[in-house]
Amino acid sequence: MDDLRIRDREPADLERCLSVLDDVHRLDRYPLNWPADPHRWLSPDNALHAWIAEAGRSTVVGHVAVHRASSATDPASAPVAEVSRLFVAPAARGHSVATRLLHHTRQWATEHQLGLTLHIVDHPRSAAAIALYERSGWQHTHTVTAAWTSPEGRPVRLRRYTLADKVPPNPSA
Secondary structure (H helix, E strand, C coil): CCCCCECCCCHHHHHHHHHHHHHHHHHHCCCCCCCHHHHHHEEEEECCEEEEECCCCEEEEEEEEEEEEECCCCCCCEEEEEEEEEEEHHHCCCHHHHHHHHHHHHHHHHCCEEEEEEEEEECCHHHHHHHHHHCCCEEEEEEEEEEEEEECCCCEEEEEEECCCCCCCCCCC
């Protein structure tokens, strides 16, 4: 995708983002539980920033957001934000869209002197995403049980990742 660009998400982008998210949910069950209010899920109160990846003139092919982390583990440590709502249109996979969105997010966090963390469902369906994070420098720190359940009412295990401070070279260079 030579014409891929990443830009700040604007309110007018939400419907196109939700269309992509619907495709992702049908294919991958992400998010595991479809939100009652998808607009609010993409723009929660703790949102700090969000970006979209566009191909061509206006085709949304990816999304990522950064939220205030729910809790700090060490009050003496640097402030931390959580990478969230990362998804890529099924037709755009294999073109480094997620890698480029993550790189953009890391640059933003560095500029704002924020550490980054993320959580991902610990399930075989998450294997490709886990591999992406681990090859991008994310380190698995621990696994916890989520405060919410799966659509079937089962407990959900979440893998927590943190990121080293150093921003890697630009993947599109």
